[in-house]
Amino acid sequence: MSSVLNNFDSWKKFLGERIQHAENSGMSEETIANLAYEIGGFLEDKVDPQNASNRALKELWEVGDENERRTIARLMVKLAKKNS
Numbered sequence: 748m749s750s751v752l753n754n755f756d757s758w759k760k761f762l763g764e765r766i767q768h769a770e771n772s773g774m775s776e777e778t779i780a781n782l783a784y785e786i787g788g789f790l791e792d793k794v795d796p797q798n799a800s801n802r803a804l805k806e807l808w809e810v811g812d813e814n815e816r817r818t819i820a821r822l823m824v825k826l827a828k829k830n831s
Contacts, residue, residue, distance in 0.1 A: 755800035756830070763831025766824060776824075783820035 769779050787808055796802040804823075808816055 759827050759830040762827035767831050780821045783824050784817050787820050
């Protein structure tokens with residue numbers, strides 16, 4: 748997974764593939780968005796961003812309140828789906 752985090756395009760493709768799999772397994776869009784929110788919290792706490800794009804996302808996440816973080820998570824899902 749750490750190699751995926753080194754390149755933002757790889758990260759988007761990785762997420763997009765996982766979202767496709769989740770949708771094919773019957774997960775709802777809301778469930779996927781909630782998981783993205785939880786993953787965002789995990790990444791904030793545990794992962795040092797490996798590139799400028801991920802660093803910017805982390806900084807936005809850190810200054811956002813819960814609603815803003817949920818919006819970021821939903822937007823990342825949309826971006827990943829577009830790039831899958």
